[in-house]
Structure formats: structure tokens, C-alpha cells
Amino acid sequence: MDLALRQGIKNLKTRNPDKYNKNAERNRLRDIQGERRRIHDAALKQIQQLAALHDPSGVEFNIGPVVKQDDGSIISAESIRKRQEREAVKAVAGSSSVTIEEVAPHMDMNTKVPSENSLSQSNPKLPSKAQQRRQAALQPYNPPPKPRIPEGVPIPSGEENWLELWDLPDEQIERRILRAKRKKATERKALRIKQQSGKTERRQARDEKRKIYRDIKLIWKSIKEDQVRERTRLKAAEDEESKKVAVEINNVERRIALELCETLGFTISNTPGAEDIKPRALGMRGKAVDFDAIEAGDRPGNVVSKKRNRIDLGEIAMKPHESLVPRRYDDNAMGNEDFIKFAVGGGEDHEVLNYNHKLRRKLRRALDGAQVQKEMRVRQRTMEYLEDNGVALPLELTTSAKPVNVRGVRILENGATETAKQERLRARVELAEFNLASRELRKQAKQCAIEAGLRKHAALTGRLPLRSISPPGTRLPPHIAASAAAVSALAVSADNKCDAPFNALDDGSGQSSLESHA
Numbered sequence: 281m282d283l284a285l286r287q288g289i290k291n292l293k294t295r296n297p298d299k300y301n302k303n304a305e306r307n308r309l310r311d312i313q314g315e316r317r318r319i320h321d322a323a324l325k326q327i328q329q330l331a332a333l334h335d336p337s338g339v340e341f342n343i344g345p346v347v348k349q350d351d352g353s354i355i356s357a358e359s360i361r362k363r364q365e366r367e368a369v370k371a372v373a374g375s376s377s378v379t380i381e382e383v384a385p386h387m388d389m390n391t392k393v394p395s396e397n398s399l400s401q402s403n404p405k406l407p408s409k410a411q412q413r414r415q416a417a418l419q420p421y422n423p424p425p426k427p428r429i430p431e432g433v434p435i436p437s438g439e440e441n442w443l444e445l446w447d448l449p450d451e452q453i454e455r456r457i458l459r460a461k462r463k464k465a466t467e468r469k470a471l472r473i474k475q476q477s478g479k480t481e482r483r484q485a486r487d488e489k490r491k492i493y494r495d496i497k498l499i500w501k502s503i504k505e506d507q508v509r510e511r512t513r514l515k516a517a518e519d520e521e522s523k524k525v526a527v528e529i530n531n532v533e534r535r536i537a538l539e540l541c542e543t544l545g546f547t548i549s550n551t552p553g554a555e556d557i558k559p560r561a562l563g564m565r566g567k568a569v570d571f572d573a574i575e576a577g578d579r580p581g582n583v584v585s586k587k588r589n590r591i592d593l594g595e596i597a598m599k600p601h602e603s604l605v606p607r608r609y610d611d612n613a614m615g616n617e618d619f620i621k622f623a624v625g626g627g628e629d630h631e632v633l634n635y636n637h638k639l640r641r642k643l644r645r646a647l648d649g650a651q652v653q654k655e656m657r658v659r660q661r662t663m664e665y666l667e668d669n670g671v672a673l674p675l676e677l678t679t680s681a682k683p684v685n686v687r688g689v690r691i692l693e694n695g696a697t698e699t700a701k702q703e704r705l706r707a708r709v710e711l712a713e714f715n716l717a718s719r720e721l722r723k724q725a726k727q728c729a730i731e732a733g734l735r736k737h738a739a740l741t742g743r744l745p746l747r748s749i750s751p752p753g754t755r756l757p758p759h760i761a762a763s764a765a766a767v768s769a770l771a772v773s774a775d776n777k778c779d780a781p782f783n784a785l786d787d788g789s790g791q792s793s794l795e796s797h798a
Contacts, residue, residue: 312453313421319453320423323442326435327427328354334433342427481740489733496725519687526683533679538655540676541662551661554654559646569643576647583643652681 324343331341332354338345345357407415426446435441448456541547548554559571577584659677666673690698698706738744 485737488736493729526685530683559650
């Protein structure tokens, strides 16, 4: 398709066909001027490199003196002078102590001096560097004097002789521009073909990389779930142990208080109203429970019967010729048995009670609550006696009647409880360690996924045999597994420093307090 046909198609698709060619001539001249300027700059730079080796004064090369800087670059003395002038102008604009008269002798007359208004402005609006370069490219171009290369000075091998292109006519420069454009277009097309040819392999390698990373994250998820389950189990066990310890401590405190009251002569039997306190089971409306027939068992939450002559209906013979074969009575077998009791009063009252574990615990709580009320009545009478006689109350009488279970509070090595500030600091440190280990773990996992993707791409492109690729997601690499173990250890940070001895108990000690990770 020739140029005229393409131009005609463009004109049919737009409402303003002149916009494609109204600035064609101007743009052509600008391209020629820009290319000529680039040729001159490249030639001057090449000549300066040669002058630095053969004649730093630049007289033989028809250029100014050149200076070799500390970093090895070559620059002209004129450029150094202009740089010093720009720095002087910046010093005038930035500091009010420096006057323009002091800087003027060191400045070129053609250099623009900032006005008083611009100096008074704190942030004057200046064009960007890219805009300055575009404006400088549009300015009229005055070519510098043509340099020369003395005889006997060779051009470095592999470099183009830019001085030969100094006086090229506009037609040759235009052809040079077109050749450069065609070369760039050819390179872009070759790059697109290369990108299109390897798209399938790159996508497969990308999918392999994502799959490896996803498999590693799934392994992390399974590890985290296991640790959460373990942490939940340990937390439940710790709470249960904490409750037991609180109950034991409360029993010890109650025993000590009751012994102190007995020492002063106050007991449950001689305290008025203590014997009148009866157990009252909650949630048993309409059912009469004979608490005189049961008593607290040896185990917590268990009750046993005082009467051993109860009749088991399962042992009664159904027919006259059958004989009664009694069996040994077991209090623990009451859970699924039905029993009959004889009430005091007119007639025979049959009441069926299912002594399961819930009912046993309910009756045990009622018995314990009545016992606590009796002990508190004795304590109250003892405290009134001491206050009437002006004696200070011992701490043993002021302890709580119910178990005090403080959950989530750690106990340090010295026996003191952890304060809120110490808890926040510990949580912050643990979180920082966890984040640091997790960041390193993600970094290693990404590196592993990238390597897997590269191996997949190399295998698809024929640079690596397919059998060398290991099956993905089957096992973590050693360094990934080690990092995962480190993160898991941080996730379940068991602080064994929170074991607190309870000397008041027999031989028990507080279980280690494991809190959930921050």
C-alpha cells in the first residue's frame, strides 16, 4: 500500500485531514536540525577525547582547552566556567548575604541575572529539565567552529568518524534519519515476534511459579491450623488447671479461716443460725431432694448416699417362685438406676431421680454453697467479736469465699503477676519476631517459586531436560522447611517462665500459662 492510498484512508476516517500534513515541513526541518546538532556534539566529544591524549590545550584540534576530571571523564574548560556561573547564580538566589555586585565580575555578560522579584520569591516557578531541553532544541542553532584532526592522530577502532559527517547536506541527513527510523521499526517488530513466540512457554512458567508458591502457602496453612488447634487445646487445659488451682487455694484459705475461728472459740455448731442453713439446688422446682440422705463424695462434683439400705427395684422378684439374689451395692452405679425412697408423712411417696453426672454436680454445688454460707456466718460472728474488742482483723478472715480464677495473667519467675505494660511489651516483641521470620519465609518461598518457573521455562524451550524437573508441591525445600519450623515455634510461644509454686498446697504447682499469639 503506497503513501497516497494510506493518506487517503486516514482522510476518510477523520474530520480534519489537514492535521496529518500541516506541520510536516516544520517537523522535517526540526528533525534535520536536531540530527545535525547530535552529529556536532558527538564530533566535539570525540575530538575532546583525542585532545586529552595528545594536546590538552586544544590548539591543534581547533577547540578550547580540555580538562580530565577525577572520575576519568573529559570536559572542556568552557563547561567548567559555565558550571561555576550557574552555581554563583544559585548562591545569589539562595542566600541574601551575597550581593549581585560581588558575583558580577565572575559572570559572563550574556548570563541572565535574576531580578529582585525573583530573588524575593521563596519558590519561583521554573520549567522542568525536560521542558528546558525541548525549548533549547527549538532555539536557533549556531554551529561551533569546525574542529580538525591533526595528521598522525588515529580514530579509536570501532568508533565512527563523526568529523566526516560535520558538513552533510540536508538530503543525506534526512536519509540518515529515515534509515534510523526503519532500523528501530525493524527492531521493534523483531522484539514483538520474539515476545509472541515465547508467550506460551512464559505463561506455563508463570503458572508453574504461582502453583509452587500456592502449594507452599497451603503447607503454611496446614502448619498454622495444627498450631492453632494445639494452642486451643493447651489453652483449655491451662484454664481447667487454673480453675483447679483456684479451687484448691480457696479450700486452703477457707480451712485456715475456719481453724482460726475455732481457735477463738467459734464453730458452726455454736454459731446461731448456722445449722439452719440448708442446701438449695437451683433448677429443681417441683422436685423434693432429701439432702440429709446424701453427702459430698471424695471426688469434685460427686455425691454419695448416706443410707445403705435402699431398695433396688431391679432386685425384686417378679414372680413368687423366683428367689431374690442380692448383688453388691455400688454408689457409682446410680447413674442409670431408678431408686425409691420413703418420705416422712402419711402414705408412701414414690419419687424417681436419675442420678446422672449433671444432677450429681448440681447437688454437690448446693452442698458446697450451704457449707460456704455456714463458714461465712462463723467468720462474721468472729469478726464482730474482734471489732467489739478492738482487735485488728487478721488477713485470713478477709479472704474471698469463692475461688478467684484470674485468666490470661502470667506469673513471672519471682512470683509476681505480669503487668499490663509488660504484657503489651512482650506481645510487641513477639509480633516483631513473628513478622521478621514470616518476611524471611515469604522471601525464600518466592525465590523457590521463581527458580521453579525458570526451570519450567528452560525445559519447555529445550535448554533443560524435562526429567530434571521435580514434581511441585510434594515437599518443601530444606531452607523453606527450616524457616516454617521457626515461624511455627514463634506462633506457639510457650513461656515456661510463668510457673508459679503454690506452697500452701500439697505438692502442686501452677501449670505454664500459654497465651495465644498476638
